[in-house]
Amino acid sequence: MSAPTLRIDNLRLGFKTWSGMVEVLHGIALHIRPGERVALVGESGSGKSVTARIVLGLLQSIRTARIDGTVEFEGINLQSLKPKSRHALRGTRMSMIFQDPTSSLNPVYTIFDQFREVLARADAAITAEQAREKAIVALADVAISEPERVLDSYAFQLSGGMNQRVMIAMALANNPALLLADEPGTALDVTVQAQTLKLMSELVEKHRTSVLFISHNLGVVREFADRVYVIYKGNIVEQGPTAALFDNPLHPYTKALLSAVPRITGGGIPDLDEDMAAFRAPLVAHPGYSERELLA
Numbered sequence: 213m214s215a216p217t218l219r220i221d222n223l224r225l226g227f228k229t230w231s232g233m234v235e236v237l238h239g240i241a242l243h244i245r246p247g248e249r250v251a252l253v254g255e256s257g258s259g260k261s262v263t264a265r266i267v268l269g270l271l272q273s274i275r276t277a278r279i280d281g282t283v284e285f286e287g288i289n290l291q292s293l294k295p296k297s298r299h300a301l302r303g304t305r306m307s308m309i310f311q312d313p314t315s316s317l318n319p320v321y322t323i324f325d326q327f328r329e330v331l332a333r334a335d336a337a338i339t340a341e342q343a344r345e346k347a348i349v350a351l352a353d354v355a356i357s358e359p360e361r362v363l364d365s366y367a368f369q370l371s372g373g374m375n376q377r378v379m380i381a382m383a384l385a386n387n388p389a390l391l392l393a394d395e396p397g398t399a400l401d402v403t404v405q406a407q408t409l410k411l412m413s414e415l416v417e418k419h420r421t422s423v424l425f426i427s428h429n430l431g432v433v434r435e436f437a438d439r440v441y442v443i444y445k446g447n448i449v450e451q452g453p454t455a456a457l458f459d460n461p462l463h464p465y466t467k468a469l470l471s472a473v474p475r476i477t478g479g480g481i482p483d484l485d486e487d488m489a490a491f492r493a494p495l496v497a498h499p500g501y502s503e504r505e506l507l508a
C-alpha cells in the first residue's frame with residue numbers, strides 16, 4: 213500500500229490562558245491515503261478547525277499554543293520544518309477552502325490578481341499571460357462559462373456560488389496533494405452548496421487529490437467521504453468507512469450524532485456525557501479498520 217498523504221499521530225494541543233492550560237486536542241490520530249476523501253465530524257468546539265490549522269502550519273506561530281505529536285505530510289514531519297518551509301507548502305502541495313468564499317477572497321484585488329498570486333507560489337517566474345491562460349482553464353474546470361469576465365471582476369461583483377467556484381479553482385490550481393475543506397459553502401444556500409460540493413467532488417476525483425473534509429453536516433459527509441473520523445471534545449472516538457459507520461455506529465457519541473441530525477445545531481445532545489462516562493474504550497474502530505491495521 214502507498215504511504216499516506218497525511219499522518220497524524222498522538223496530536224495534542226493546548227492553549228495557555230490566564231487561568232492555566234486549556235487542553236483542546238488529547239492525542240488524536242488520523243491518516244489520509246493518496247486520493248482518499250476523509251471527513252472529520254463533530255459538533256462545534258470539538259477541535260476540527262484547529263486540527264486543520266495545525267496541518268496548514270497556521271497554529272504553530274501562535275505564542276499561546278502548545279502542540280505535541282506527529283503531523284507527517286508526504287512523509288515529512290511538519291513539526292520539524294522551519295516556518296518558511298511550512299509557508300512554502302501552503303497553496304502549493306496543500307491548500308484550503310473555507311466556509312465563506314466571499315470573505316475569503318480579497319475585496320481590493322480582481323479575481324485574476326489573486327489567481328496570479330496563487331499560481332506564482334508554485335512558479336515564481338510565471339508571466340501574466342501564462343497565469344491568465346492557466347486561470348481560464350482552472351475556471352472552465354469549475355464550469356464557469358465566462359472566465360474572462362470573472363477574472364476581471366472583484367469578489368463583491370460575483371454571487372456567493374460563483375465565488376465558491378473561484379475558491380475551488382484557486383485551491384486546486386497548483387494541483388495540491390491535499391485539500392483541506394472546512395465546512396465549505398455553509399455560508400451559501402443549500403442548493404448552491406450541493407452544486408459546488410458536487411463539482412469539488414468530481415475535481416478531486418479527477419486529480420486524485422486527498423481531502424480532509426471538515427463538517428458537522430452528516431448528510432453532506434455521507435455523500436462526499438470515503439472514510440469518517442468522529443471527534444468529540446478533542447478525542448477521536450470512532451472511525452471507519454462511511455457506509456459502515458453510518459449503518460452501524462458503535463460509539464454512543466456517533467449514535468447520538470446520527471440520531472440528532474435535525475437538532476444538531478440546537479440545544480446539544482441530552483444525556484450524552486452520561487452515556488460517554490459509561491463507555492470505557494476511548495476509540496471504536498470498525499472490525500478490520502483500526503488505525504494501526506490501516507497503516508500497516
Ligand SMILES: Nc1ncnc2c1ncn2[C@@H]1O[C@H](COP(=O)(O)OP(=O)(O)OP(=O)(O)O)[C@@H](O)[C@H]1O
Nearest residue numbers: 227236254255256257258259260261262263274428
Ligand atoms: N486561539 C485560540 N485560543 C484559545 N482557544 C482556542 C483558540 N482557537 C480555538 N480554541 C478553542 O479550541 C476548541 C476547538 O476549536 P475549533 O475551532 O477547532 O472547533 P470546531 O470543532 O472547528 O468548531 P466549529 O464547528 O464551531 O468551527 C474550542 O474550544 C475553541 O474555543
